[in-house]
Amino acid sequence: MSILPLPFHFLLLFLLPFHVISQSTIQNDQNTLLNLKSFWSNPPPLNHWNQSSNPCSWPEITCTGTNITGVTIYNQDITGTLPPFICDLKNLIHLDLNYNYITGNFPTELYNCTNLRYLDLSQNSFVGKIPEDISRLSPELQYLSLFGNNFSGDIPISISKLSKLTSLQLHQNLFNGTFPQEIGYLNDLEELNLSFNKFTPSRLPESFTQLKWLQNFHMTEANLVGEIPRNFSGMPAMKLLDLSFNRLNGSIPNDLFLLKNLTEVYLYKNNLTGEIPDSIEALNMEIIDLSENKLTGKVPGGFGNLKQLTNLTLMFNQLSGEIPASIGRLPNLRDIRIFTNNFSGQLPPDFGRYSELAIFDVSKNQFTGNIPENLCYSTKLIGLVVYTNNLSGNIPKSLETCSSLRNLQLYDNQFSGEIPNGLWNVSSLENMMVSDNSFSGELPPEMAPNLSILEISNNKFSGEIPTGVSSWTNLRVFKGSNNLFSGGIPQNLTSLPNLETLLLDGNQLSGELPATIVSWNSLNTLNLSRNQLTGQIPAGLGFLKVLSVLDLSRNNLSGQIPELGRQLVSLDLSGNNLAGNIPAQLDNGAFEGSFRDNPGLCSNNPLLGLNSCSPRSQTTRSSKISSKSVAIIASIAAILFVLAVITTGYVIALYRRRKHDFNSNWKFTSFQKLTFTESTILPCLNDNHLIGQGGSGKVYKIPVNRSGDVVAVKKISIKKDIDLRLEKEFLAEVKTLSTIRHLNIVKLMGHISCDDSRLLVYEYLENRSLDRWLHRKQAPTSRGLTGSVRHVVLDWPKRLHIALGAARGLSYMHHDCCPAVVHRDVKSSNVLLDSAFNAKIADFGLAKILEKGNDFTMSTVAGSFGYMAPEYAHTTKVNEKIDVYSFGVILLELTTGKEVNDGNGHSSLAEWAIQHALGGEPIEDVLDNDVKKPVYLKEMTSVFKLGLWCTSRLPTNRPSMKEVCQMLQRCGPAVAVGTRKNGGDVVDHLPLLKLENV
Template sequence: MTILPLSSLLLLLFLLPFHVISQPTTTQNDQNTLLNIKQFWSNPPALNHWNHSSNPCTWPEITCTATTVTGITIINQDITGPVPPFICDLKNLTHLDLNNNYITGSFPTVLYNCTNLRYLDLSQNYFVGRIPDDISRLSPEIRYLSLSSNNFTGDIPVNISRLLKLSSLQLHANLFNGSFPEEIGVLKDLEELLLGFNPFTPSRLPQSFFQLEKLRKFIMTEANLIGDIPGNLSGMPAMELLDLSVNDITGTIPSDLFLLKNLTEVYLYGNNLIGEIPDSIEATNMQIIDLSANKLIGKIPDGFGNLMSLWNLSLMINHLSGEVPASIARLPNLYDLRIFTNNLSGPLSPDFGRYTALKIFDVSQNNFSGNLPENLCYRGQLKGLEVFENNLFGEIPKSLGNCSSLKSFQVYQNRFSGSIPDGLWKVSRLERMIIHSNLFSGELPQELAPILSWLDIHNNNFSGQIPAGVSSWTNLAVFKASDNLLNGIIPQELTALPNLITLLLDGNRFTGELPKTMVSWGSLNTLNLSRNQLTGQIPVGLGLLDSLTALDLSRNKFSGHIPSQLGRSLVSLDLSTNNLTGTIPSRLDNGAFDRSFLNNPGLCSNNPLLGLRSCSSPSETRSSRKISAKFVAIIASIAAVLLLLALLVTGYVIVQYRRRNSDLRWKFTSFQKLDFTESTILPRLIENNVIGYGGSGKVYRIPVNRSGEFVAVKKLSIKNDLDQRLEKEFLSEVEILSAIRHSNIVKLLGCISCDNSKLLIYEFLENRSLDRWLHSRKAPSSHGLSGSVRHMVLDWPKRLHIALGAANGLCYMHHDCVPAVIHRDVKSCNVLLDGDFNAKIADFGLARILAKESELNTMSTVAGSIGYMAPEYAQTVKVNEKIDVYSFGVILLELTTGKVASDGNENSSLAEWAWQQAISGAPTLDALDNEVIEPRYMSDMTNVFKLGLWCTSKLPTNRPSMQEVCQMLLRYSVAATVTTTEAWNNGGDVPDHLPLIKLENV
């Protein structure tokens, strides 16, 4: 141990007080100001450690220089109320960051008094109103100004250009509905300019913006830009990121865009750019190029093959042609290639995957030919392989059998042949294998990938039996093997799959009897075994499957009686062309199954609608004659008395009815062959048959025959005389629905009208409306809900199926009807569901027919529902198809979040809340419905959530068409997920196939 001399100890004791005194402390005034700020904000819990007994320079939210406060940083701490009016009593404040709180009020002009302020961040709060014209009174020293993600409106003031030292100006994600000044181009020190996500009036990009020599990041995503991109981009030599996505930019890509040597990221997706991609490329540091969803033509430039830092190339949904340059396949960092939906052709370079760790390889929907590259998974990281709908041929490379990272394998609609590599069936991470419509052969494996949920091999040449090992395919939800050469019996082991929803084995060579028990098929919804050689009786077990709604056993050799249990939940049934005998079970003995029993000579029915022979026989007639004459006389006397009473009562009722309704002359109009008239409907319009209420009146569930068939009848509200509005709604709905024939649009069977009453007769859909399933705790327990009463939670596969069906219906209305039909009131309660959860668009009372395609009509009044109305509709009363797209986007958000359309928070709708979530950078996972999310569905749900955001863009021109929506939903319904949303938010793999807004860039 070293012992200090006494003199040294004395020196330390002497210096110690000075050392303590030299520790930084704030002035009393600064400390008092900070404590007053805390009190002004009602003492938020996050600031509990702010007190008189501690030094503010030690508080984590405070920075100091010497003994004075220079910075306040309070982020995401639930601060409420306005900015304190005395905050600039902190005379040396240079840094103020209050982002992601609940601060309210107009722009805080009190900050004009902070004369030394250099950094101001008020983003992600609740400021409203206009930015004041005198904003130039902020400190002339200010370098960083962020007011993004608030509710500012109006114009961006010209005087903002007088803050000459600004290096970062961030005003994106507000409600600016005026203009932005071209004078911003005088801010020569500006390095970041973010103005996107605002509903500006349609504007061209000023040339002055492209003369900002220091500008590195320029984002004007979804800013209602029109016209061409100005030329002479060489005036921006420092440019690193250019994002002009999702606008109405036209014209060609400037020829000098890729001459900007510092450029690393370009986002121009979702515009109307035409022409060819510039082939002069010197931006050798490029990492991301996204030109997708435009109208580009020509070839992919050879120069892209020189971009050694490029990791993401997205050119999908254009009109590009020619071959893919071989040099692109040799880029060392390219791991995400998306060039699907073009007219590209020629062979795929065998070098793809050899020089880079490919993760996403999507070249689907082109005209590529030749073999699949051998080395796609050479680096062992390939997750998504999608080459479907091309002209590729040959065998699948054996190397893919060792690709342990693969999650999606989709090669359907090509000309591939040979067998599937053994290892590929068993890849541990594989979730979907879709290989239909090729020439594949071989037998099915005993073992499948443990988490494989979707296997589609239909329309190939697979042979042999279904292996006994099929019982281990426990995660399989969809198995489609139609139109192959499979043979043998349907094994009992196949019925052990608990998650199976769809099983299609039609068009094979199966023989023998079906398994007798199938209790594990509790989720089975669709079963098709037609066009085989199956024999024996139809098992009773099929009638015990609560979820089974579609069954096709036609064109086999089944015999015996039809089980009486069959039909509990069936909506679609085909037992035709078999050897069945006996009577039709009562549940099936109605007109809904008039095509279900044809070509079974042994079947009979007393219902003439089924087209079968009558079940009455001569022997039955003879036995009936043995009844004694005395008994007949007694019965005849009683019947005569009852008949007389009935005639008297009926006559009285008719007289009274005619007396009360002498002015009513009912007109019944049918739009297809019906077996009932108005006399079937009118007496049953009673309260016990009411199943719903709408803005126009009540909806009834009416039985129309003894076989259990029902129709839905909408009765328009009646006062004294039918008002003009309801008359228009009635005529509109009749005009539209009587002409439309589509499987995803509700059928209008007929209408009944008189001078002061209107009735519309629809097909009855047993699962009622989507909103009842999404927003109620228990499913409706009456009026024909298919199957037993079940919990209200719809799983994700059903939700995606519903979304695609509803989208198809709207797409038909917008793009296939001539003239086009705009619904104007799309919402979840107008999406009806049949027993198979097929979606049908209903309630066309507000619909209008456009005289010309894409023509804007102006309505005299605004109609629609809160939470679903597009903002421009409420403000301008102008109608085009984009208002339906907006409303459908809200439905997508309902399906993914489980929230109600009007339920964002206390100040916003669901669409506004979803955009706030996205722009704030919050994980998408936080927004999804916890009741249905599972790891295997997470990316699909994330993609649909983002599609909902795109559909609910503030600007109509930025929304996709329903054709594009259908295309994306169809892709999601068959495409495998490749990454999680966290990976995307953290800069990792991008899971979606949709050219959506890169929210992390804002």
């Protein structure tokens, strides 16, 4: 046994107290953490926190030696408040509780964490004001993030006393007061983000120019008003300046680009005027975004010296002149977007020759000359967009080998010659839009395998439609109007399963239409007018489930019209040689003008303006009845007569009893042939048949025969001389629905009225309203309505189908009814679903017929909170765009699964959605997890963006419902998106979505 030297025994005696103290500290910290877990009701993600394990082994805990110095509990669904004993962790330096559900006011308990350097409480549910004494936080604090909460009021002056702050993140709150200019005296501050708040309008404080080390500066949509500070000399180390979305005016300061360390400038979406400064010393500049202002003048020649520049974005200004040739030789330029200006002259020929150019968008200018030959020299070019200029000549042959090209838009120029053969077959090409030029040549037998949109209208293409068209399997849109195509329409053209729009009008096509339609299951729009087609209209067109627009006018078609009217919104068969009766489903005023200049057609509906069909021209069974049949019928009639006599007394008694019970003044007005009367409806208006109740009445589900057929009846009670509003709602609903016939609008079968009540009789839709399915409000099961609350989640294909159906209904009301109809109360509870989840717009109690082309002002505002367009709530101005806004909210409900007033601290779902999109967060983060799958992400993202566009604050920026229908039909592959720093997604301004207008 060895004996330790005496000095070592003394060393043990010396170290033992420190060991005991260390063990005691770790034990105390462990107890504090376990108390924290218990305070938060033992959340499952912290189950591994227990007495038997070392806290330093827990993934949420950071230790320095044996001291607990860091706690990071991110995205663990923590609820409740922050406990007062959190600072019992005496050595705590780093506290990150980001992305939970912690509530309460700002936790002043943190003042006791005297060593704290990093504090992140962002994306929680804190409320109230930031306390005036927030400077009592640790004087060592360097990082403070409170963004994504519900803090309001002012930002206190004392925050500027946290002198060691390098990063201050206060964006995405509800601040509605002021922020102190003293923030500008935080000498070490590198990042400042105050964006997405609603501060009291003010100018940008001059003191902010003293932030010498500032690298990141964000005041996006902080509601500032005023000019950019003149003096930037106080910020020599600044690398990133972001003052976008701030309603700034005036000109760009001349010394902005003199900051030699500046690498990124974002000033987009303001009201800046004047010219771009031409004094440039920031030679390390990588990104310049001055878009969506009112800038004038030329692009500075000094931009051609920015060898590190990767992104130049100047779109939506009033800039003019030629583009400096030196910009085309920048070695790192990847993305140039200068569309919608007044630029002229020729495009610099070296674009793409010296850099890996990916996006080249110069559309909507006045450029002349040719497309630069070397745009795809590096084979990195994704988008070539030059439409609406005065460009001419041929397409560069170099594009034949541009294997990266996905989006080609050359339309509305003066190009000529033939499309290079190889360009038709570029494997990555998705969109080819070359309409309105002078291109010639024939279509190739094979196309790019991924081609989705082919628009070649208004050119000089000739020859036949190739039989190899069957290989164009991904094609969704084919627009070839007004060319010189000849020959017949090949049978193979009908085998394209994804084709939605086919326009071949204004050509020289001849022969008969294909008798058999193979796979046009997605076809929505078909226009073959102004050709030389002969023969009969194929009966197969009547079986296309989604066909809504059909134009076969001005051909030589003959024979009878087949059954066509499944979902037709627009029909034109005029100028042919058709004959016979108009089919019953088309024989109504909705198709007025659809059959003119067909002398052989007839109809007994005077609205169609055709010859009357004489009884002799109709084939009836009566002319073929044999004498034996007459005898049988006579015998049956005699028997029925006897039975009638026997039951007369019973019928009279029953009638008198019902007359006594229900008041004999009920009047039933039907809008179609029905097999029931008011005597079937009235006895069932009781709670046993009640299925819903709204602001203007109750809704009943009532059986009308032994076969199980049911109707929905809405009862509106009228109090004489008091409830005039309800009477007006009833008359509006009847007037509107009695004139509308469309597959996506609920059918009003009739109405029943007496002195004090009104009944509307609708078709019954088995799956009830959309909101019940989206928001778990006792949605029907797959077997129909039950008393249970078993919720069946609508998958994404059904949601997209519902969105498109509802859009078609509204589009018909806005664009095809004369005068147009505005619903005024579009919401998910007014979108009804039949057994196949076909959507139908319902509840027109607030509808109003508009005189075509005129707006009008309502005396009162009607509608539902969260769905009402902003201008409607303030001005009561009514036009179709208020319905577009409401429909946009429904799209946001379909994609996110959120309810309309679930705005996460914002006033509504629409407001929350646009704040999220502009905040730069991934859109897929907000999509409904119940249906979000990788295969659907692209479509869901596109529909979400469409919802944002529909809910644009300015009515003029919203699309029409006709455009919405078109976008929904091609929502997936037609969107090309580029991400903008701190600005959300900016669409590459394809015609599909225009988020720049939101």
